[in-house]
Amino acid sequence: MNIKKNDTVIVITGNSKGKEGKVLQVILATNKIIVEGVNIIKRHTKPSQKNPQGGVVKKEGPINASNVMVKCPQTSKPTRIGSSRVKDSVTGKIKVMRVSRRSKEMF
Numbered sequence: 001m002n003i004k005k006n007d008t009v010i011v012i013t014g015n016s017k018g019k020e021g022k023v024l025q026v027i028l029a030t031n032k033i034i035v036e037g038v039n040i041i042k043r044h045t046k047p048s049q050k051n052p053q054g055g056v057v058k059k060e061g062p063i064n065a066s067n068v069m070v071k072c073p074q075t076s077k078p079t080r081i082g083s084s085r086v087k088d089s090v091t092g093k094i095k096v097m098r099v100s101r102r103s104k105e106m107f
Contacts, residue, residue: 005026013067021038043057083096
């Protein structure tokens with residue numbers, strides 16, 4: 001999966017199509033992600049010590065990772081992600097950097 005935590009993504013299909021937000025959590029086992037402000041679900045909770053009032057709680061639900069694309073940092077449009085090997089000038093080690101396929105910018 002090319003999507004990582006704290007990436008800004010744009011939803012390309014589903015009920016929340018067109019919305020964008022920051023990735024809060026990545027669930028690798030089920031290939032799902034939780035995006036801030038996308039797929040809001042309501043949970044009816046009983047009163048407890050942590051929440052003595054109880055009631056309806058709104059929170060983000062998981063969506064499939066295939067329904068989102070990473071936002072290009074330069075053009076602000078959805079883009080695919082590639083990888084590029086770059087030699088670090090200070091240490092001389094080779095690092096793998098992520099590259100936007102749309103603008104060829106590394107991030």
